[in-house]
Amino acid sequence: MKLYQKYPIQLSNSLSGVKEPFEPITPGFVGMYVCGPTVYNNVHLGNTRTFLTFDIISRYFRFLGYKVRYVRNITDVGHLVGDVDEGEDKIGKKARLEQLEPMEIVKRYTEDFHTVMRQFNILPPSIEPSATGHIVEQINITKKLIDLGLAYEVNGSVYFDVKKYNQSHHYGILSGRNIEELMESGRELDSQDEKREKIDFALWKKASPEHIMRWPSPWGDGFPGWHIECTVMSTKYLGETFDLHGGGMDLKFPHHECEIAQATGANGKTPVKYWIHSNMLTVNGQKMSKSLGNSFLPAELFTGNHPMLQKGYSPMTVRFFMLQSHYSSTLDFSNEALNAAEKGYKKLSNALSLVKTLTHAGGASANADTEKKLLQLIDECYQNMSDDFNTAKTLAVLFEMASQINTWAGQKEMLSEVSTDVFEKFKITYIAFMEEALGLKEEKSVNNDLLEGTINVLIGLRKRVRTDRNFALSDKIRDDLKAIGIQLKDGKDGEMSYEIES
């Protein structure tokens, strides 16, 4: 029996609006697509939360034994700036401002994105396709939509005919809108606009003469519209219908709605079985976003180099902080919350180091109640994660497990209350959920052999003067080290450990 059969996943499907059992299209396999970053700027912390959410989801699918293909794109053709009529893409604009080649911009921010992902221990996707690498496919699907009568060309640009599509399908099925309301509200169609209806959206845009990013097409030189790349790349690598599509809440409308319309229109079938949207990171209750100017760069957070931050916080602290809430809730960002997260994470991390050193001596006289309790904790880890990837509930269980680990570390004789088998299961589960499922690794405070060796010399010295009951000297060693940020901790058995304070 596979783990995914023992602990079947339930997930909230944005499309249906309810929590449903997850049943992949092909048993044992999961195909998932997530809208990746637009690489014309540094990723900020809010972006990171979305990618962390889907890192957890893909990790947990694999953890339960599914074979996962995770596709996350790089948008390197900029989305249109402001008014569509300006016909200029963001990457082109930025390039001109900074006097750089578009691909130079793309390269720089893609590198930055990957660096940040690694810092947060967010695993790379299986495939990371780029929009510019799929221009031909985007042109082909646009042609197909024209042939099907669902798109029309005007002056070298091609638009999707939403009204036409809506005659046979429901445009708005994901975001719960109806086309009449959409046509009444919002921006008015201005005289310059080539679109038949304001709700129509571009599949292909004509490039103005000064436009840098341009490709030849049946309609002249231009570049692909905003939504088409995701449809093309998800279909190409995952098929015309695939299991799961994710992204930030703010992409639900119009981006994902348009994806559904394009794909359904072109292929005649529903493209995605489950949609998952992760909620926003907020600052003082307001969405963190580039345009509002309240965003943090990960690097600023790590160093504490930002007016709103009292100090720096490590990547794992931030990862833990985000996992304390459910991905579907907004999460408010504050110094206080981060300080609390730092301590909480340290507790779990210490227990992780500790449990690795614990071994069972064998020959136990097991206490049935204790064993039952431990086995229940193990079970709860799986139950909680399988319940819509509830990392917050899972962490609560891990805290209980950490207390147990600390108790054992302090009183080794208590290990005899459990059998070797149960102990090993418990140990393996704690390590696996921390490191594999949640991706919370130990942060080595020392990565310098010379320093480590030096501290160990001092520890050896202190052990000796302590045996001699020379407490004045032993306290001096401890106090002096403390003054430079090294905290010595005396164990029960005369052993000493240390911790570098940040």
Place this chain on the structure above:
RNA sequence: GGUCUCGUGGCCGAGUGGCUAGGCUGAGCUCUGCAAAAGCUCCUACAGCGGUUCGAAUCCGCUCGAGACCUCCA
């Protein structure tokens, strides 16, 4: 204006009809030569009003408040 979400103890944040979430902070105790760490105990909330129910933080209605989307954003 339209569509939708949320409002939990000092702070953060799970939880959807009955059973103490958890973390951080604070107080006390135990262990320790003294610390630190750790363990134990305590501080018991659900915006307001009304309704459904044997019973509601959880369902329904209204009020107040906050936010998101409708325009580029994860």
